[in-house]
Amino acid sequence: MESTMKEMRGGESVLDLSPRATVGGGVEDVYGEDCATEDQLVTPWTYSVASGYSLLRDPHHNKGLAFTETERDSHYLRGLLPPAVVTQQLQEKKMMDNIRKYQVPLQKYMAMMELQERNERLFYKLLIDNVEELLPVVYTPTVGEACQKYGSIFRRPQGLYISLKEKGKVLDVLKNWPERSIQVIVVTDGERILGLGDLGCQGMGIPVGKLSLYTALGGVRPSACLPVTIDVGTNNEELLKDEFYIGLRQRRATGQEYADLLHEFMSAVKQNYGEKVLIQFEDFANHNAFTLLAKYGTTHLVFNDDIQGTASVVLAGVVAALKLIGGTLADHKFLFLGAGEAGTGIAELIALEMSKQTKIPLEETRKKIWLVDSKGLIVNSRKDSLQHFKKPWAHDHEPVKDLLGAVKAIKPTALIGSSGVGRTFTKEIIETMTSLNEKPLIMALSNPTSQSECTAEEAYTWSQGRAIFASGSPFDPFEYKGKVFVPGQANNAYIFPGFGLGLVISGAIRVHDDMLLVASEALAKQVSEENYVKGLIYPPFTNIRKISANIAANVAAKAYELGVATRLPRPANLVKYAESCMYSPVYRSYR
């Protein structure tokens, strides 16, 4: 890795990977490991941590029993640890053994969070080496339950809380965060946590989980990641009554009061971290998500994961699925259940890609895509009463009141669920899709598992093994009539870590839709013949760092092409460069 960096920079070693001992035996950590930003390369800023007892309690530097004899001497650890000296591999084995013993997913989650707070490198080592097993623990679906119970399981705070109480002081709050060099912020206001609704301040589990994936899956170093929850209250009556609730005990502020706090936050971020910090909006309610993205898209580096990340991952799955269902993108007809952030975001990206491929205007390709919301099929006669983001999807058709009616009337080849409402793809709906198509494409995107529009078992059984199925939350492989079907996970976790890395390594200052298209294409290309045979339209997560490097390289290349990249000169081989930038969780030796 080091040699690649040297190569990339014309033989000049710009990174110092080994921390140096400071006066007093502490550890001086040379910032700028794992791809520093330009300014850090000029003046790498350093900080020292305490030695001895405090070192053992500093999760960024603690190695537990893996401290060597020499380190124990030079860092005042003698006697503070039992005599055994073990390897990181053995620590990993022990932790995995322990985690596997827990039967309850939330216990596994808590064990992982405790590890993150105790020994960060070991946490990431586990997550990277056991990604398929641990993703459902630190991320969807378990993170959903963790947010619901966040107050009860709360131990040490993670991330930054910005509530209405901090109005006028947001910049000071940012300055309280111990890290200066932030590259990615994931922010939520907790109003629409997965498909679970308003969880207020307890939505913090989501930015924390998303950012742990930025590091594990995308290689962004943990110290450059900042989880933020903006607390403007909650309308969740149960939480307001819950004595363990950790947030403001008031109903949600809206209108100007809401906009003002968000604006103060956005301005403070730019002032404190500059214009190259990526702000990822996560799990905002529809009515704010679209507005915030439009408002700040032209002044900040912003990305809405639910609108844009989900769109990119679903388009990749659809493109990959064409290998199994046949035809070109424009040959297909799409029907969505759910016309919110995810639904309309995906619909727009599919229409955009169709338009690019066929040169047919976007207004026309949109007509291949139909959306159903809680009031039925979105049609022209409803246009006046529709929210602005639904209007492009109002086509000419007589009113249809429900999904089953819409499937019969529209005869789609692909059915996509983004409604946040579980079990809405009924047996009759899937049977109808199967009677209309040799291989119906069924995507049940809503999270967590309880909100999935149908299960993998239902999709395969009701379609007699003919459905090409993927879901937002993970499902186990399912055997139907002697054949094992492996459902793909159509989750934005495939996209955002690599996408963000691409923005970071190119020093991009704006996000553009074309970047979403190239990310999507890069992901679709990673699906192999071996995957297709099992019915998979996504590659397994085991290869995610390679996938992320490819996505990052394509996004960065697009940033250079569009003139929004500030990191110059452009590295010649962007895939190699992206890989060389990735954080490694392997322990470092302290002199």
Ligand SMILES: O=C([O-])CC(=O)C(=O)O
């Ligand atoms: O977090 C996930 O698993 C995917 C996502 O963004 C959502 O459901 O809001």
Ligand SMILES: [Mg+2]
């Ligand atoms: Mg989300």
